[in-house]
Amino acid sequence: xxxxxxxxxxxxxxxxxxxxxxxxxxxxxxxxxxxxxxxxxxxxxxxxxxxxxxxxxxxxxxxxxxxxxxxxxxxxxxxxxxxxxxxxxxxxxxxxxxxxxxxxxxxxxxxxxxxxxxxxxxxxxxxxxxxxxxxxxxxxxxxxxxxxxxxxxxxxxxxxxxxxxxxxxxxxxxxxxxxxxxxxxxxxxxxxxxxxxxxxxxxxxxxxxxxxxxxxxxxxxxxxxxxxxxxxxxxxxxxxxxxxxxxxxxxxxx
Amino acid sequence: xxxxxxxxxxxxxxxxxxxxxxxxxxxxxxxxxxxxxxxxxxxxxxxxxxxxxxxxxxxxxxxxxxxxxxxxxxxxxxxxxxxxxxxxxxxxxxxxxxxxxxxxxxxxxxxxxxxxxxxxxxxxxxxxxxxxxxxxxxxxxxxxxxxxxxxxxxxxxxxxxxxxxxxxxxxxxxxxxxxxxxxxxxxxxxxxxxxxxxxxxxxxxxxxxxxxxxxxxxxxxxxxxxxxxxxxxxxxxxxxxxxxxxxxxxxxxxxxxxxxxxxxxxxxxxxxxxxxxxxxxxxxxxxxxxxxxxxxxxxxxxxxxxxxxxxxxxxxxxxxxxxxxxxxxxxxxxxxxxxxxxxxxxxxxxxxxxxxxxxxxxxxxxxxxxxxxxxxxxxxxxxxxxxxxxxxxxxxx
Numbered sequence: 001x002x003x004x005x006x007x008x009x010x011x012x013x014x015x016x017x018x019x020x021x022x023x024x025x026x027x028x029x030x031x032x033x034x035x036x037x038x039x040x041x042x043x044x045x046x047x048x049x050x051x052x053x054x055x056x057x058x059x060x061x062x063x064x065x066x067x068x069x070x071x072x073x074x075x076x077x078x079x080x081x082x083x084x085x086x087x088x089x090x091x092x093x094x095x096x097x098x099x100x101x102x103x104x105x106x107x108x109x110x111x112x113x114x115x116x117x118x119x120x121x122x123x124x125x126x127x128x129x130x131x132x133x134x135x136x137x138x139x140x141x142x143x144x145x146x147x148x149x150x151x152x153x154x155x156x157x158x159x160x161x162x163x164x165x166x167x168x169x170x171x172x173x174x175x176x177x178x179x180x181x182x183x184x185x186x187x188x189x190x191x192x193x194x195x196x197x198x199x200x201x202x203x204x205x206x207x208x209x210x211x212x213x214x215x216x217x218x219x220x221x222x223x224x225x226x227x228x229x230x231x232x233x234x235x236x237x238x239x240x241x242x243x244x245x246x247x248x249x250x251x252x253x254x
Numbered sequence: 255x256x257x258x259x260x261x262x263x264x265x266x267x268x269x270x271x272x273x274x275x276x277x278x279x280x281x282x283x284x285x286x287x288x289x290x291x292x293x294x295x296x297x298x299x300x301x302x303x304x305x306x307x308x309x310x311x312x313x314x315x316x317x318x319x320x321x322x323x324x325x326x327x328x329x330x331x332x333x334x335x336x337x338x339x340x341x342x343x344x345x346x347x348x349x350x351x352x353x354x355x356x357x358x359x360x361x362x363x364x365x366x367x368x369x370x371x372x373x374x375x376x377x378x379x380x381x382x383x384x385x386x387x388x389x390x391x392x393x394x395x396x397x398x399x400x401x402x403x404x405x406x407x408x409x410x411x412x413x414x415x416x417x418x419x420x421x422x423x424x425x426x427x428x429x430x431x432x433x434x435x436x437x438x439x440x441x442x443x444x445x446x447x448x449x450x451x452x453x454x455x456x457x458x459x460x461x462x463x464x465x466x467x468x469x470x471x472x473x474x475x476x477x478x479x480x481x482x483x484x485x486x487x488x489x490x491x492x493x494x495x496x497x498x499x500x501x502x503x504x505x506x507x508x509x510x511x512x513x514x515x516x517x518x519x520x521x522x523x524x525x526x527x528x529x530x531x532x533x534x535x536x537x538x539x540x541x542x543x544x545x546x547x548x549x550x551x552x553x554x555x556x557x558x559x560x561x562x563x564x565x566x567x568x569x570x571x572x573x574x575x576x577x578x579x580x581x582x583x584x585x586x587x588x589x590x591x592x593x594x595x596x597x598x599x600x601x602x603x604x605x606x607x608x609x610x611x612x613x614x615x616x617x618x619x620x621x622x623x624x625x626x627x628x629x630x631x632x633x634x635x636x637x638x639x640x641x642x643x644x645x646x647x648x649x650x651x
Contacts, residue, residue, distance in 0.1 A: 104553035
């Protein structure tokens with residue numbers, strides 16, 4: 001499999017990826033947020049499909065998800081909004097959500113739709129490796145979709161190697177044992193962890209997420225890795241300052 | 255080799271197509287560790303000895319199997335009540351928390367978290383933690399904290415910290431989300447005591463094993479009273495389904511025993527205010543388990559409703575989803591109104607005020623007829639003290 005994600009990862013520069021919640025702040029903001037982020041120089045986008053019970057997320061993303069659902073967001077609605085997205089968005093696109101949404105839409109139908117719209121990858125934190133391999137890997141690959149796995153500081157080397165074998169793009173390194181939006185900054189412990197994993201010389205690139213909020217944390221996170229993902233800090237900025245101020249946020253990162 | 259019981263979990267934690275562990279990677283090391291160790295630990299002789307001593311002297315087991323003479327005369331069947339309401343803390347929940355606290359100690363954990371809806375599981379967890387001198391944090395929906403003030407005070411008196419869940423609908427499902435998030439953030443020193451047969455594998459199996467004492471005792475007691483181990487029917491209410499799992503456990507593969515599960519219909523399954531999961535739910539994933547759950551077509555989990563906070567859960571344990579799909583158990587849903595009347599009837603007929611959850615099971619007589627010699631065992635899962643205010647408001651005493 002080779003798509004826009006692989007092409008982006010093959011470039012020299014570090015990758016800045018932004019997570020945003022679809023249908024937030026208002027239902028029809030999805031495309032505007034995407035376009036503004038691309039124009040501000042962001043390298044990759046994670047489109048958050050909101051879920052009522054997002055176990056891996058902290059309060060910021062959960063609140064934006066609740067608001068988006070109230071606005072009327074759904075899988076169906078998101079796919080409608082993404083019709084023709086590839087006419088204007090050229091950077092890699094990843095859909096991030098929870099597995100129940102895919103299950104209800106139909107896993108194959110969901111993947112097919114993503115492929116038609118020009119989506120490059122999927123992150124479902126609650127779809128575990130073993131079940132993915134057994135039941136869904138063929139479907140994802142048939143529709144040229146990368147499934148991105150998460151690892152944490154507690155994940156064993158053996159399991160990381162297994163994920164490295166099954167993946168063909170990047171591995172999402174969760175920076176610290178927490179839900180999204182932790183605000184602690186990175187200390188020695190995290191830096192050691194980033195370094196330790198980078199020394200494993202995996203075939204996949206490493207992209208760090210959870211806890212990146214400004215230039216300092218972005219630089220720390222990417223010192224030993226290919227890139228980093230910002231979610232809660234961006235949602236927070238968006239909530240407080242609105243869609244038009246998105247370029248200001250991106251400027252504070254790099 | 256003994257054939258596998260088709261109604262219990264397989265190695266990956268599946269009951270038919272239900273169950274498994276649909277968890278974010280952040281939870282994997284904890285769940286995997288538990289999965290690797292729980293069976294060998296709880297089967298150790300020294301563990302069993304400790305557990306049995308505590309169940310006997312602290313919890314007050316065995317609980318009686320009581321022949322309800324006046325109810326039997328009224329309904330023309332032999333009605334037995336398994337008196338879990340006589341357990342310490344007033345419900346079956348403590349069977350599980352005592353088992354899990356011993357397990358947590360063996361795993362070297364120093365901190366316990368739990369979710370609670372009505373507060374019964376929270377109280378049972380806080381009790382077990384006080385007994386062992388272990389730190390205890392209970393997540394409880396902000397709405398439930400207001401509704402169940404006496405239980406909040408009990409937990410605090412037992413030394414637990416009660417943390418309000420302010421996300422979502424601020425009820426049991428959200429308290430569970432918050433407990434899981436806590437576990438994600440504290441992966442090393444913390445054990446999560448789930449209160450029902452829900453959540454990722456191995457929890458449904460683990461909790462069912464600790465509750466199985468209910469049917470183990472029932473078999474011996476019924477043999478003494480009726481000359482046979484197997485009744486014709488076992489009947490229990492199902493929210494997540496832990497008391498039901500305990501009563502059914504040793505009868506699952508005894509096909510002549512009919513299994514009846516009673517769900518909360520709330521204001522009726524045709525209204526938007528109900529918690530009857532098998533009637534209204536569809537296959538999906540909640541709290542790390544594939545099961546039947548109430549959701550909209552987009553897969554968003556919907557808010558359940560029942561007058562009883564303990565049945566107010568949008569899913570059911572995967573074991574029960576499988577019992578439903580396979581036809582092994584018959585599921586019936588009972589409205590608030592019928593449950594409240596059944597609770598009043600049991601109080602006046604037998605002198606036992608049941609929890610409102612439990613009262614749902616006794617409304618079965620509205621839905622089913624039994625033969626004269628049928629032997630029925632009900633799980634009297636909890637006492638009604640905690641529900642007194644609801645009863646008072648409802649009946650205007």
